[in-house]
Amino acid sequence: MDPAPDQRSGLYQDSAYAMDTDTEDGRAAAADMSADTGSSALPYDEDLTHKTILVGDSGVGKTSLLVQFDQGKFIPGSFSATVGIGFTNKVVTVDNLKVKLQIWDTAGQERFRSVTHAYYRDAQALLLLYDITSKSSFDNIRAWLTEIHEYAQKDVVIMLLGNKSDMVHERVIKQEEGQKLAREYGVPFMETSAKTGVNVELAFLAVAKELKQRVCQQPNEPKFQIHDYIESQKQKSTCCGFM
């Protein structure tokens, strides 16, 4: 069975990461890997594991989003911040193929930043969250994107998520503001709720589809467009809820 670490039990050491501590070597290895898998039309290898990281300010709902995706539940109540970093393995089915995601949940607190930076370079996808009820978490997205561009691979899949969309009365960031920022950076965007589950599966599914497609894109196949896929699938919030 896949390891299912306790989300809050501290710093996790995966052996692959422990070996790969040198920045230069790590970047070179990652570049080789993407070159291997790049644009070939080979059949998809279901043993591949795609590293995906959740990032964003403390309290935006990274752990809750992962728990909702993994276990289909939301644990309300007191907030206990993640310490360090941990991962959960999840297999999703895309076009009848099994795509393995290893999803790393990082601590949003500033004091863990140097720990989490070390994990960026191996990531193939990054889900960047803000909280629609927190202006500071939205304002910090630009700083997060700067960090991502500094530490992550150039072709990393980035998705911007405005979480806590169920909190309609506390909302301070309009959906259009999130959309505008995402457009500015050329990244896909949607609002999610780790509480109700709205768009949670879609976020991970879209990432899995994109990563799978990058590995086994057939030359005669139309290129998968993650933006279009999300736009066609996502549930949009209105003033009074979701439609």
Ligand SMILES: Nc1nc2c(ncn2[C@@H]2O[C@H](COP(=O)(O)OP(=O)(O)OP(=O)(O)O)[C@@H](O)[C@H]2O)c(=O)[nH]1
């Ligand atoms: N209403 C609502 N509350 C949420 C949602 N997501 C998270 N929360 C609450 O927000 C608080 C913080 O959630 P976490 O998932 O622990 O946040 P985090 O981003 O993992 O925080 P760090 O571990 O410190 O980085 C908790 O009290 C959650 O119950 C959501 O979609 N809706």
